[in-house]
Structures are given as structure tokens and as C-alpha cells.
Amino acid sequence: MKAAAFEHVHAASARDVVKLLAAEDGLAKPCGGTQSLGPMLNLRLVQADKLVRVSHLDELKAFELRADVLRIGAAVTHARIEDGLLPDVTHGLLPAVAASIAYRAVRNRGTLGGSLAHADPAADWVSVMCLLDAGVVLLGPNGERSVPCSEFLIGPFTTLLESDEIIVAVDVPRFSPTARWSYRKMCRKPGEFAEAVGAVWTDPERGVARALMGALGGVPLVIEGAAAIAALAQPAAMQRALDDAGLEEPYERELHAVVMRRALQDLDRFARSPA
């Protein structure tokens, strides 16, 4: 199928995007790389009178190294992150995850902001930015606001974004030298959506220990604190986490438990020996 007719507008600036969206009263949608929105328009799962392109705007393609975070413009593509064209503040986490998103053709066009705005529970950035609780910077008619990713995501395909708001950037925390991470996902074949995601981030200097179960029916489950994470090695604690994640089917519970456990094992296995 082909999409129903829509108007395609190139905005002049991020503020211009917001103005155009506000004028359409909910019938316009911002579009980034259109790697998810495009197919959904073609399948007519989504209909929009007007698409306002944001991915060509230089201000949204920029990045900036700040004191505590790397601010990544919303229109930065997965491919640029994969290729290491941004400063690596996550000890390789972001490039490794970017390289595993769909196919290179998708990564060439798909954007970080677009992926978060789409909020597909199986999307890699949804899990990773929740794991890092990255700040999502939104721009609306009343200016900018920043919300933690865990609050930004409300449910499957549902976020805090108002119809006249766009994501302009994502603030990714700069890892301390001793920070470590692991990321596992299970998918039927490369490029398919994940059936289960397990990820861990520990950063003792920042006082952070977070584990995440992703690719769930809704928002990812985050388990905080070194003790709670260590407890996942116990079957009872893992079963509780699967309950908390809303998983009922035996097959899905098994997959998520295995992927989570392997992510935890990776963190141990690749632990640096003391200097």
C-alpha cells in the first residue's frame, strides 16, 4: 500500500517546526528519518495531513560536549553514532548499540530523536536511554524543557510529547573511567525487532547501578541499586522482576530471564582486572 496523500513541509528552524505543528492542531507530525513513520504511513496505521521534516536542520544534527553530558541533536542518525563521529562518552556503548539497529540502510536515515519519539518498546534507543536515564530535551511553544527518559516514556508508542512539541536533543551522561556496561538483545535475525533486551550500567563514581529489561509490552523495567541487581542471580528475584515487567507467557519469561542473566554475566566476564 501507499500512504494517503499528505503535505510535506521542510521547516526553516526548530522553532519554525513547533509553529507549523501548533498551527495544524494535532493533524501534523514531525518526521525524522521516517524509517518507522514511513512504513506506518504506507500501511495506513498512521495518517497525517502534514509531515514537517526536521532531520535536515543543522541545529538538530549538532552535538555538544558539556560538563556532565554529551548533548546529541535529535536528528543525529544511528549511522553517525555507529561510525564514532561523536565523542565516545559511554565507553563504546552507544556505537555498539547503534551498529545493531536494523540494517545499515535504516541506520543511514533513522535518527535518535525519531526513535525515541516513536517509542516502540522493541527499539534499542528506548532501552538504552532508559538505562542511562538520559535527559530528553523538548521544544514547544513555551520553550524548552528537559525530562528524564524514564518519565518521557509513558507506554508503548506513547510519550510525554505534546502535539506541538518536538525532541531537539538527548543528554547522554558522561561515564566515569570505571563505569561499565553490557547490552544483550535477542532477535530472530539481524535487523528484526528485539524480542528481549537486557542491559546493565554501573558507574560507582556517579553512584549508579542500573539494570534494564526491555522490549516489553510497555516501558522498560529498570532495576536500581547494586544489591537489587546482584539479587537477580537468585531465581526468586528474577521471577519477581519478570512479574514486575508484566511478562506472563512462559516463553517470554524464559527469553527475558536468559537475556537479562547473560547481560549480567557479560558485566562480570569482561570485568577489568585491578590495575
Place this chain on the structure above:
Amino acid sequence: CDASVDSGAYSSYPFAACLEAAQVGSILPGPYKMDAFDCRTWSVATNKPPILPYRGVARTGVCFALEIMIDKVARAAGLEPHVVRLANLVQPQDMPFDNITGKHFDSGDYPQALRRAIDALDLPAWRARQAAGEADGRRIGVGHSIYCEQGAHGTSVYSGWGIPMVPGFEQCSARLVPDGGLELRIGAHSHGQSMETTLAQVANTVLGLDEADVRLVHGDTAMSPYSTGTWGSRCAVMSGGAVATACKALAVRVKAIAAHLLEAEADALWLEDGSVVHRASGRRLTLREVAHAWYRQPQRMAADVDAGGLEVTVGYKARRDTGTFSYAAHACAVAVDIELGTVEILQYLICEDGGVLINPMVVDGQILGGLAQGIGTALYEEMPYDSEGQPLASTLADYMLPGATELPMVGIDHMETASPYTEFGQKGLGEGGAIAPPAAIINAINDALAPLGAEVLECPASPRRILDALRKARALQADAKVPA
């Protein structure tokens, strides 16, 4: 055996609804010798979309059922599965062989194909690796399967089915055009089978002209003979036979004209390198010169010239129309992640016998394309329905196809046992690549799962099916441990 086929709501062709089931009843014995056989089949009308014949019609399912069962027998008997197969396969000295359902096997050495595939796989090395265990905890499994593929079967076979439309013979129009090129007009259709290449080679064999000077015209009965078309692995045999027959008739015409122009006997002329050659004297005429004389200078023709000229339409009728039997053994090794249910194919080897191969590279292409399709059947492709009969995979976002990353490197070994019934000894083989993989791969998976007491008996062997089988096996074992 009782076989039920879910045929859907309508028959898309007068007999398509019953084709799959009807085939099962006659091809279920596969390449095995059997003393007794009983099979009842059912075509069941349901509220689903209709089924249509698909590459390997019924053979993929038959091969799957038969070969999975043989592996179960081997496991129960504590034997390597190929030992059970070798003891039951039709032997080369039995050829030609009429099996228990009356199928006439033209030629072949099935045990040799199986042994060659198993040897190429290096079974002892895989068994040793399997016993040693993998560092990553995955389980190694080895599996194989063998099948036969009847191709190019014709009038006597289909008229016996009592169906309303029966295929007949095959024609080709061949003409030498004024520039010395050759046009071949056939009723079959080439949509990826490389007939342009293969049939040009047939013409080269008969007429000795460069394949690049051959043009295949097909796909429009305004310009070609009628035909039942491309199906049933028939084109190499039927269109190949028609092209050869037409080219031979054309050669007689060419030689007659050239004989007059060269002042030689037609019997003393040879066709080679795009020319007609009188070997004794070394005198020659190019086909272009012969064509030019015929079309532009008819005054140079003999008084008793055949006015039919350089254009013939001739048909091909097989010496025996029960078809050719090509076959192959597929052998593979897989690694199964028993926690996630994922499967990686580590090695895949095929020993195929397609009779005399007209073009081995085209044959490899058919096998590889079929293999990709078969791997899809084995591990990915599925058309699920809900309890109301609603299809759940109606777009390619839901219907999973294998891609480049899912296909292993493949080793192909060719045997070439000539068919006694065809023009060059060639056999039809267009469907075989897709027939064997589900059986070979699921046998390998079950070989890996056997120590855990689990087995998969359905396609595709998705992670869900594999984990379900393992969970079921664990539950059974837990029950067995509970004291009565």
C-alpha cells in the same frame, strides 16, 4: 499413513485443492524400497485462503515426515541415521526401478549421494565436537535428508490422474535470421531459471554457433508455440529437448543450402564455430553467409531447394514420459542455543544428481535459491492463523523471510548419472533445493536436543517451538521423578 491437507476455501485451479494430498499418496515412499504401503489422504476445505502448488509440491512435506521418522527410528535403535537410510534406499543395481506406488525411477545411485554428503560433512569430526561441548553452551547437532524429485513427467502420468487438463509435448521454433543469429521461440517461460543461457548452450551443442548469437523469445503466444509452460521441473528436459530437436532439423536445412553453395555433399559437412565446414577441403561458409545467401540471394539456391528455408517448428516427445528422477542428499551441522531457542547453521553440504548438467553454474543457482527457500521453511516462514481463521502474517513485517545473514556457505557436489530417456541425459531439478532443507535442519536440531529428551516435529523450528519442546521435556522428566 493418514495425511490431511488444509486446502483452504476454494480450489484456485480445477484440481489445485487436491493436488498436494493426491501427490502425498503416490510419492510418500520417497527413494526407499518398501514391501508394504498404505496411505489415506484427505483434502480438507476450511475457511482459510486457498493453497496453491509451491516449489516441490508435497515433496517438502513428504521428505520432512519420512526423514524425521527415519531419524527417530535410528535414535531408538542406537544407530547413525545414515546407516538406516543406506539399508533401505533403492540401490543402483535396481535401476530402472518401479517402486511400490508405481513410480518409475529412470537412473541414479542414491546410496552414493548420501555417502558423499556425509563424507564431505566429516561426521566423526562433528560427533567429536558434539561430545566435547561448546564453550558458549550451545548444543551441536548433525542432520541430513535425502529425497527424489520427479521432473518433466508428461502425458501418461497426468492422464492417469483423471484431471481435466493434461500436458503434452513441447515445441520450439528455430530460425536463422539474416545476420546469422539464431532465434529460439518456446512456449515455456524463463523468469529466473536462466533458460536464455541453458537453451543457448543446447543450440550451441547442435549448431555450433556462439551462445551470444542466440536469442530466446518467450512469454507471448503471439510469437511462440503454445505450451503448458514452466512447472514441474520440466524445462531442461522438455524445452531443452524441443530446442535440440528443432536445431537438428534446422541443421539439415542449413547443410542442404551450404552443400549446394560449397559444391559438397551435405553428409560431409560439419557445423562448428558458427560455420559450416567441409573438413576434407577446409572450405567453409559462416552461418551469416548461408543466411545472407538464403534471404538476399535466392538465385544462388539449388533448383530443388527446400523452400521452407531457415525456419522450423519441431516438437519433442520424450522416449518415455514417466519423467526423470533427480535427487540429492543434504547434510548439515547446527548449533542450538537451548536457552534462547536460536539455531545457527554451521555447515551445509549438498550432493546432487541432476543427470547430465547442461550448465553446472545455472544448476548451482537453482540449488542455492531452493536452499534459501528451504531454510525459510525450516526456520522462519510461517502463515499462522487465529482460532477464527484470521491470517496473522499478512505483511512481510510479520512473515519472516531468510536474508543473506541467515544463509550459510554451502558446498555443492555434483553427480551426473544420465537419464536414459532424455536428449542429453539431463534431468529436471528446479525444485529439489527447497525440498530437503527442512528435514535436514530439523533432524540436526533434534540430534542436538536428543540428550535433553526434546524434539521438534513442526516447521518452522522457531525459538518458541524449540523452547516449548525443551520445557515439555523438562516437565515430563520432573513427572517421572515424582514417586508414585
